Structures are given as C-alpha cells and as structure tokens.
Amino acid sequence: MTRVCTLCLWLWVAVASEADIVNSYSMTPPVLSITEEEYVINAKDTLNITCRGQHPLEWSWPGSQEDTIQTGKESDSVFFVSSDGIRTVKEEDCEGTETKPYCKVLTLTGTQANDTGYYRCYYKYINAKIEGTTAVSTYVFVRDFEQPFINKPETLLIYKKENIRVPCLVSIPDLNITLFLATSVIIYPDGKSILWDNKRGMLVPTVLIKDSLFVQCETLIDKKHFKSSFFLVHIAGNELYDIQLSPRKDMELLVGEKLVLNCTVWAEFNSGVDFQWDYPAKQ
Known part of the structure; x- marks a missing residue:
C-alpha cells in the first residue's frame, strides 16, 4: 500500500515517567x-x-x-x-x-x-x-438479566499476534460465556489458551478467528439465549517496508515561493499509516 503526503513531519516527544512525577508528592x-x-x-x-x-x-x-x-x-x-x-x-x-x-x-x-x-x-x-x-x-x-451484554458493535483489528482479546463486556459477573463465529463454530473458554475475564472479555488464539467475518459472545440465562453485538474481524498489516521523501536533494527557495515535499510509504496491505510532520515554523 502506498500513501502520499505533501509535507514531512517527525515528532519527537519527551515523556517523563508518571512514577517520577508523583515522587515529589507526599x-x-x-x-x-x-x-x-x-x-x-x-x-x-x-x-x-x-x-x-x-x-x-x-x-x-x-x-x-x-x-x-x-x-x-x-x-x-x-x-x-x-x-x-x-x-x-x-x-x-x-x-x-x-x-x-x-x-x-x-x-x-x-x-x-x-x-x-x-x-x-x-x-x-x-x-x-x-x-x-x-x-x-x-x-x-x-x-440486568435482560441485557447481559453491554458492548456496542465495533471492528476487531487482527494483527500478527498469537492472541486477540474480544472485548465483549457484561453486566453480570458470573455468566458462562462462549464465542460464536460466522462459520457457526462455537469456542469455549478452557482456562488455558482461551480465557474469559468478566471485565475485559475473552482472550483467544488469533488463528481461531482470523478467517471469520465476525464474532459474537453468547450466554444462556434461564434457558434464554443472549448474544453480544457483532465484532467485525479485520486483518490489519503492520509491516513498514520503506519510506522516501522527495525531492531528495537540498533546495533553495525565494521568500514567498511554495515548497512541496512528497512523503511515500511502502507498507504491508491493510496497514494504517499515520503521517506526522515537523518543520521549523511549526508552533
């Protein structure tokens, strides 16, 4: 994937440790x-x-x-x-x-x-x-036994990680939750590679859901089935292959002339590229 922009910005930020910030307080x-x-x-x-x-x-x-x-x-x-x-x-x-x-x-x-x-x-x-x-x-x-799931529909970005968390949140702490895939496969927490956390959702191996169009969490309350909102599965790249700024040579301009710079990135398909810029007149 190639993205082109008309300026070049590198942003350098110095961040102090939060622990250091509060050390001065008693x-x-x-x-x-x-x-x-x-x-x-x-x-x-x-x-x-x-x-x-x-x-x-x-x-x-x-x-x-x-x-x-x-x-x-x-x-x-x-x-x-x-x-x-x-x-x-x-x-x-x-x-x-x-x-x-x-x-x-x-x-x-x-x-x-x-x-x-x-x-x-x-x-x-x-x-x-x-x-x-x-x-x-x-x-x-x-x-709320009529609304056990509280998450809104959202996109689940899949990167090259071994595990992904499906953040289906619940209003009832002690529910038995399963994960339903678009392929009609049901995934059960096993306490080992598939883990359920009632405050964060379900942690599953990425390989189990990466080919599914969507996933949903499910539960059963008094013989009544409930499903969470959809999580659309989106495979996202994260590899950056190359970045180039053109023109590459030093330039001389007169006051009032327009400067145009092109920044081009070669990245893995579906990668999100965030261009940031730094230049002398930036406030």
Missing part, C-alpha cells in the same frame, strides 16, 4: 466507602460511593465523557443528566476527617446495564492518575 491515595474490587447492584438501583483523600477530589465513571450533560453547578455539588433523561448523576462535597479533609460523594440514580464499569476517584489537581497512589477505583456491575 500523599496517601484516596479511599472509597466501597472496599470491594467488584461491587454488584441491580439495574434501577441507586449507586452511592463516598471518596475521601488529602487533596481536592474528582470522579470519573462509565460514559462520563460521552452521554452526560452538566445541568447545574453549585459551590459544593455538580449535577449531570444522561442524554436519554433517565439516569442522573450528582457529585457532592461531604464532611472530611482530620487525616483526609476532602470528601466527595458520587450518587447515580436510575442505573442501567451500560453503567457497568470502573468508577474512579482521583486527586483533581494532580495530572498523573496512578491507581493506588493518586487514584482509587472499583468495578461496579449493574446487573
């Missing part, structure tokens, strides 16, 4: 009122979690950046409502303690299966969000 991580790594509620229940810490706090939750709209803000509370108007979220300051003077409560009403996921509390003004140091989280399953 702190203990925030703590939650829910101490379990997994917490289960039923759909339509109200979820209430309290977080306390040494510094100002902030919450993130599933879909907090996608389907919620801030409808009001006061000095000690923030209100959100989902786009469908059913689910409401409230962040509210609460009374701290001597050792943890900051406190923030997250209250979620009208819970749905899609509210399943990680609920994280972190120090608001510290950029490095490191679990167990500047942040703490718990995974909440919002159990």
Whole structure:
C-alpha cells in the first residue's frame, strides 16, 4: 500500500515517567466507602460511593465523557443528566476527617446495564492518575438479566499476534460465556489458551478467528439465549517496508515561493499509516 503526503513531519516527544512525577508528592491515595474490587447492584438501583483523600477530589465513571450533560453547578455539588433523561448523576462535597479533609460523594440514580464499569476517584489537581497512589477505583456491575451484554458493535483489528482479546463486556459477573463465529463454530473458554475475564472479555488464539467475518459472545440465562453485538474481524498489516521523501536533494527557495515535499510509504496491505510532520515554523 502506498500513501502520499505533501509535507514531512517527525515528532519527537519527551515523556517523563508518571512514577517520577508523583515522587515529589507526599500523599496517601484516596479511599472509597466501597472496599470491594467488584461491587454488584441491580439495574434501577441507586449507586452511592463516598471518596475521601488529602487533596481536592474528582470522579470519573462509565460514559462520563460521552452521554452526560452538566445541568447545574453549585459551590459544593455538580449535577449531570444522561442524554436519554433517565439516569442522573450528582457529585457532592461531604464532611472530611482530620487525616483526609476532602470528601466527595458520587450518587447515580436510575442505573442501567451500560453503567457497568470502573468508577474512579482521583486527586483533581494532580495530572498523573496512578491507581493506588493518586487514584482509587472499583468495578461496579449493574446487573440486568435482560441485557447481559453491554458492548456496542465495533471492528476487531487482527494483527500478527498469537492472541486477540474480544472485548465483549457484561453486566453480570458470573455468566458462562462462549464465542460464536460466522462459520457457526462455537469456542469455549478452557482456562488455558482461551480465557474469559468478566471485565475485559475473552482472550483467544488469533488463528481461531482470523478467517471469520465476525464474532459474537453468547450466554444462556434461564434457558434464554443472549448474544453480544457483532465484532467485525479485520486483518490489519503492520509491516513498514520503506519510506522516501522527495525531492531528495537540498533546495533553495525565494521568500514567498511554495515548497512541496512528497512523503511515500511502502507498507504491508491493510496497514494504517499515520503521517506526522515537523518543520521549523511549526508552533
């Protein structure tokens, strides 16, 4: 595959270790009122979690950046409502303690299966969000027996790896999950090469699904079959054979003249090529 572009950019970025960033701080991580790594509620229940810490706090939750709209803000509370108007979220300051003077409560009403996921509390003004140091989280399953799968349709990119994870997420933690292929083959977790994780999905050998048009996860609840959304299987290349910039010779231009450079990449079929550019006048 060949891609042509009209400039050439190389981007050099210096990244500091997150651990180094927080070494200069003396702190203990925030703590939650829910101490379990997994917490289960039923759909339509109200979820209430309290977080306390040494510094100002902030919450993130599933879909907090996608389907919620801030409808009001006061000095000690923030209100959100989902786009469908059913689910409401409230962040509210609460009374701290001597050792943890900051406190923030997250209250979620009208819970749905899609509210399943990680609920994280972190120090608001510290950029490095490191679990167990500047942040703490718990995974909440919002159990809905009519909606056991919560993923949206998506494309599953297959690279030259031995294993691939099919991210079919569930609202019920203790389901028996199988993987259905377009070829009508059913794959069962065996605890060895095929592994099921109720927070991440199913890990399978790539060779088992690479020739299938799509895959779906399946489960059985009270003799009723449920299927996840489709995962379309797409074989993606990742080999870069050559890259050339033309013209290759040094050039001299007058002020006001246009400079045109061509960057050409030869890569494996179906490879995704992301061109980035660097030049003296770049801000």
